Amino acid sequence: MSTTPAPQGLLSPALLWTTVGSSVLIFLGAFESLAVTTIMPTVSRELDGQALYALAFSATLAASIVGTVAGGFWADRAGPARPLLAGILVFLVGLVLSGSAAHMEVFVVGRFFQGLGSGAINVALYVVVARLYPASLHPRIFGLFATVWLIPSLIGPVLAGLIADTLSWHWVFLGVGVLVLIAAGAIIPSVLTLLRMPEHGADATSSRWIVPLSLVAAVGVLGVSLAGELGPLAWPVAVGALGVAFVALRPLFPRGTFRAARGMPAAIALRGVVASAFFAVEAFQPLLFQERFDYQPWAAGLILTVGGVAWAVSSEVQGRLGDRVGHEATLRLGTVLAVTGLLWQLTTTLLWLAPPIAAIGWLVAGVGMGLIYPRVSTVVLAHSAPGEQGFNSGAMSIADLAGAASSIAIAGLLFSAFGGVEGAGFTAVFVLGAALVLLTLPVAWRVRAQP
Incomplete structure (x- = not known):
């Protein structure tokens, strides 16, 4: 307050x-x-x-x-x-x-x-x-x-x-x-x-172990990110590094985050999962346009601009609406839009639809992200006592960092395993994104705006 x-x-x-x-x-x-x-x-x-x-x-x-x-x-x-x-x-x-x-x-x-x-x-x-x-x-x-x-x-x-x-x-x-x-x-x-x-x-959320645990978690996330360069050992190293990161990360989040407990834990979990889904797909969108449709790099990158503009405009609009639209309703609408946009991307990939059609889906996903991110931040602070604001805000940022880094690394491994640009690599990546974003639907309905 x-x-x-x-x-x-x-x-x-x-x-x-x-x-x-x-x-x-x-x-x-x-x-x-x-x-x-x-x-x-x-x-x-x-x-x-x-x-x-x-x-x-x-x-x-x-x-x-x-x-x-x-x-x-x-x-x-x-x-x-x-x-x-x-x-x-x-x-x-x-x-x-x-x-x-x-x-x-x-x-x-x-x-x-x-x-x-x-x-x-x-x-x-x-x-x-x-x-x-x-x-x-x-x-x-x-x-x-x-x-x-x-x-x-x-x-x-x-x-x-x-x-x-x-x-x-x-x-x-x-x-x-x-x-x-x-x-x-x-x-x-x-x-x-x-x-x-x-x-x-x-208060009790802080302990002398919190910084050492963050070092272990960082090493785990780093291991997942670098696993793709290890050839036959890539998957064993990635899975092991994910396990290390998971164990170290648990104490760095409010109790109940990993099971999306109602209230603030669900809000932090929502942001981490939606970031994992969105950024895994985003990392491969330009490559898909370049390889499948022979777009120049600058033209392939325009889809990222579409998503970025939609995200920015949506963030500004939700800010101007303020309390006139409740936090829970905003988060649920944003989640539905993010799910719709990422499922749209999977569909366009499976059906080989033209890039402008894919750009529509990415615009919808960007609008959803623009609604989710600021409102999760608002909900987290609403649930945080003065002695918990740093811990809870840090947990929210770590959910972004660790979730996105890990999902992008796993997407890269799937892309290689399924044949890259000459096989089903893009489909595997977009299936991963779709599976992750579908997990956000039950989580979004567990968020509570006030303690």
């Missing part, structure tokens, strides 16, 4: 710079993540780092899990101001290391620090919202966060490529570092306000 008088809007004087600074930080984190995908072939070539290519991505993901858990634990114990500042500092260190790297090993270390910092920043910002924004504004601020997270999917790859071509790939990281400093300056007044607030301290 907010401890300040209720402002009238996100850009009211009391919240203006918090909204601006938070949104810019989220935008830059998303931009950096997408920009790396565009420039990695150049970085790998210049630094002679082909052997560490996959690790440059996986290290960031694994570090994000650790940063999210550590940042949430710290926020519950001492408030969000200190983990937010620490996360910004660590993120900056990572940007400088990667941007100035002359060797691939240094670049990977920088990527690790970027993941560590971004994980702490994201979870700390959720707690900032809980402390400074009234509950009535939560759908709007989380809708805004979703929108600024998705904007880089529209402009990030092109902008990163232009920077790399006209200046140097180094400036993709160093330039973001300068902008992070500006965003940090905008949010400083909020940090000072938070430092003056009394803290309630962490």
Whole structure:
């Protein structure tokens, strides 16, 4: 619950710079993540780092899990101001290391620090919202966060490529570092306000084992991500790594999450499962269009733009609707739309339907995701006491990270096992996505908006 008088809007004087600074930080984190995908072939070539290519991505993901858990634990114990500042500092260190790297090993270390910092920043910002924004504004601020997270999917790859071509790939990281400093300056007044607030301290949800467990979970997720490079050992390693991650992750979630207990556990489970389904299919959509219909890469990638725009618009609309449409109804509608969109994708793949028809399904799925993500965030905070906000927000982010990373890795293994582009590989991947998204239907009906 907010401890300040209720402002009238996100850009009211009391919240203006918090909204601006938070949104810019989220935008830059998303931009950096997408920009790396565009420039990695150049970085790998210049630094002679082909052997560490996959690790440059996986290290960031694994570090994000650790940063999210550590940042949430710290926020519950001492408030969000200190983990937010620490996360910004660590993120900056990572940007400088990667941007100035002359060797691939240094670049990977920088990527690790970027993941560590971004994980702490994201979870700390959720707690900032809980402390400074009234509950009535939560759908709007989380809708805004979703929108600024998705904007880089529209402009990030092109902008990163232009920077790399006209200046140097180094400036993709160093330039973001300068902008992070500006965003940090905008949010400083909020940090000072938070430092003056009394803290309630962490409750029993936090323990001394939580950060070590996050390290084990990160190693498990990393193992699943890298299993595809192990040839005949791929499936045994992937299954073993999934088992390790599952055991380590359980204590990092509220009790009942893995069985979708009614209320907040079901909300977190819903977000994790829908992320697993959506991102597994998304990863193979452009490849399907390129291989089956001979589309150019830029044209094949347009379907991702369709989904991103639909997600952003939907997030903004649900934010403006606010409490006029209940959280439970919004989540159920979003889930039905996500299920419809992903089943549509499976159907178009089985019937070899034209890409524009597939794009309709992806638009529907994007609308569903735009309804689900902000409202899950709102429900989680509504169920969280002040000493639990970091832990519960961290669990929500980990559900995204671990679910999406694991499902994409398993999709890759299925794609190879069923013959890739020359066999039934695409069908196997889309069946996986459809099976996962169908699991969200019973889960969505177990979410309760209030404790």
